[in-house]
Amino acid sequence: MPNRIDRSKVTKNTSSRKKRKSKTVLRKIKRKISIVFFLVGLIFLTLATRIFIINHKDGDKYSKQVLDHQQYTSTVIPYKRGQIIDRNGTILAYSEKVYNLILDPKIILSDEIYKEPTLNALIKCFDLKIEDLENVIATKPNSHYEKLLKNLSGDQIAAFKELVADTEHNPNIKGAWFEDSYIRKYPFSSLACDTLGFASPANGGELGLESYYNDNLSGTDGITYGYVDENLDIEKTTKDPINGENLITTIDFSVQSIIEKHIKEFNTTYGSKSTAIVIMNPNNGEILGMASSPAFDLNNPRDLTGQYTADQLAKMSDQEKNDALYSIWNNYCVSSIFEPGSTFKPFTVSAALEQNVVSINDKFLCTGSEKIGTSIIPCWQTSGHGVETLEQAVMNSCNPAMMQIGAKIGVVSFADYQARFGFGQKTGIDLPAEEAGITISADKMSPTDLACSAFGQSFNVNMVQMVSGFSSLINGGNYYAPHIVKRIEKDNGEVVKTVNSTLVKQTITKSTSDTIKKILKSTVDSGTAMKAKVAGYSIAGKTGTAQKRPIADKKYVISFLGFAPAENPKFVIYIVIDEPNVPAAMSGSSAPVLTLTNQVLTDLLPYMNVYKDTDEPTVDASNSPIEHFTGSILPN
Structure with a gap:
């Protein structure tokens, strides 16, 4: 009989070979993984070493560069309040762009080379004293925002901006910048003061049209978001402000000027508790002119010196001054x-x-x-x-x-x-x-x-x-x-x-x-x-x-x-x-x-383009009857 093959032995041998081969593959994989981990670790070690060297050698320099740009990270862009305009296009109220001078003590103190040139430039260009600047920096060393001056015009800040822009000769003027703002202007001072009212940055419209239409005249501030990229460049994203809406009024500048002129003349000659005039178009309800006395300066509405003497003001309490202001602001x-x-x-x-x-x-x-x-x-x-x-x-x-x-x-x-x-x-x-x-x-x-x-x-x-x-x-x-x-x-x-x-x-x-x-x-x-x-x-x-x-x-x-x-x-x-x-x-x-x-x-x-009906001479009204009140039964 032919020799028989023992199948059980063959199966065992095959299994044994597979196991040896699998162990060999696992050893190779582990070796490769170890090599990969070694290389990755070596790379991280190299990077860490490099970062350590950069931080040790140049870290202060880069930190200062980032600090120099911190004011750009979030800057409010103010809206422009709407204008108030008469029926013929004469502007009665508008907002003028101005600038606030902001000091950043932390940036100035971030490097000793910044302080002297920056303070010297501020003193040279503005009416500032060194002791005041030193005091701000000493008392607020970690502040990024200290308002030094406000409501500066473009002409007033031009010299300082020119110095800053000249980086070749003035590379170390750091930590002072300008914030945009607006102030309310009334070009005709007291004209239509009762009707227009006035507005302030803190309270918005406080009287008259400025108050009644405050939501229309007000806008929405914009904002600039900024960050420093890997090249230390400033990347900005700006959301523009939405300016306020303009009011076109029924007021006629010339009509208003005429009535205010004669109110002033009457009060100069005689005076009164209040003298008031309203001119209206009877065919549509439009007010063409409205004025009453006393008047006040819309550009300085809280000034009482035109109504009271210095001695009177000195004797008045704060409440009495407030009452006096509200009396003057009253639209009769x-x-x-x-x-x-x-x-x-x-x-x-x-x-x-x-x-x-x-x-x-x-x-x-x-x-x-x-x-x-x-x-x-x-x-x-x-x-x-x-x-x-x-x-x-x-x-x-x-x-x-x-x-x-x-x-x-x-x-x-x-x-x-x-x-x-x-x-x-x-x-x-x-x-x-x-x-x-x-x-x-x-x-x-x-x-x-x-x-x-x-x-x-x-x-x-x-x-x-x-x-x-x-x-x-x-x-x-x-x-x-x-x-x-x-x-x-x-x-x-x-x-x-x-x-x-x-x-x-x-x-x-x-x-x-x-x-x-x-x-x-x-x-x-x-x-x-x-x-x-x-x-x-x-x-x-x-x-x-x-x-x-x-x-x-x-x-x-x-x-x-x-x-x-x-x-x-x-x-x-x-x-x-x-x-x-x-x-x-x-x-x-x-x-x-x-x-x-x-x-x-x-x-x-x-x-008003009202034409004469006749060329009659002035009527002699010297003996005409004049109403004269003689008494009343009403109780005291």
Whole structure:
């Protein structure tokens, strides 16, 4: 028999060979891995050695280079606040770029070769003292940001920048740099100060349009992020700032200048607690001019030296100074309320005509006073006006006639028309701190209240309320919302918003409006407002005199509310003089406000392209009747 193969032995031998081969492969792999680990370790050792040598030999140099650039790691780029511009493009407020000088003590101290040349350059170029600089560095050695000077112009920093740029001769000026900033500028100082208001970097808009439209005028700061790359070069990423939006206002620079000129002249001659003027377009609610005294410098709004002597200021507490500032900053045209006096009489007549309780042909008897209940309420002309037509009652500013008309209207309708004309409620004008005024509700209005209200006393109004409601009386009955901004634009000129004229309501019919215009023209032509007339021009309006409480003080608010041309009004003018400092003979008289009105209109009419109707000579109004308040039954 052939020899048999022992298969079990063969299998064992094959397995043994495989195991020996596998061990051989593993030994080779381990050897290679060991070689790789050795090489990697050698490389790391070499790198570590190199880093150690660099750090030991040149580490300070590289650290200083990095420190020199640390101020670039995060720098705020301020936005530019939006401009405020008049209707014709005249800039009334803008932001001017300036620079703050920043000292970096840590960089200066990072190498002894930096300190001397840097401080010498600062002393040479700026009004700085070495001891002050040394003190900053000594007390703040680890600071990267110490503001030395602020609001420097480009010209003021030019010399220092030139020294720094000359690295060949000045390689070691380090640790001083300039931060961009903006300051608010008002090129016409106090012009329209109440209306514009002012802004500060800390608080933003604080008064007027600057406050009301602060969100629009404000922008968003940009920022520059920076880092030092492996070559010690600065790599920057910049997010640009978003500048504020511009306000295009309804204010006319020339109109504003005219009214402020005459306010100043009046106060130089006489003076008052406050003298205020509003000029409005009655056909769309746009305010063309608004001013009141006292005025203040928008570029230095907290300066009281123009209002008080040095001795007075020295004696004032901080609270008293704050109160004085707020008094000066008050915009009389929207934030002060007062009794309107006889300028309200056209409203009373309009309400009566609308209610059909009187007609243009009605007659009224004035005996010099009117008895209401147990009270006797006088007319300003104590001898009485006799029998008057409706037109004559307004022309003569007759109180008894108005009381009789008020009684015909009744308390319910009278209160309703007060609200319809906008009294007792804010107009919504785009200015802060508007006062709503005070009226008497129908359920609380006594016969005496009704009688006094009919001729403009026993309730309070603000100037914008009066001029807005009055505009509706003479424009056909349309009440427009008063406003000062007509357009908002981005800094590139793109229009963000257009403020269109807003017709709020109809107050009276056109026929009543036409009648009122005719009556008020007669009042200027031959009534109590004759002294306001400018020769050759068609002007209409009404005077007002209201006694302030306490009555014993004999203080008054005198006013004129009118328009031109009389037939087709282009503008309404409202002048209020609160507590005029006039001679005793003029106390309680409307004469001072009529003189001021005439002076303002003499300049204003030609500018507003109102043409003369005739070449008539100046009217002799020396003997014309002047409303003169003689007393009131209202309690002290």
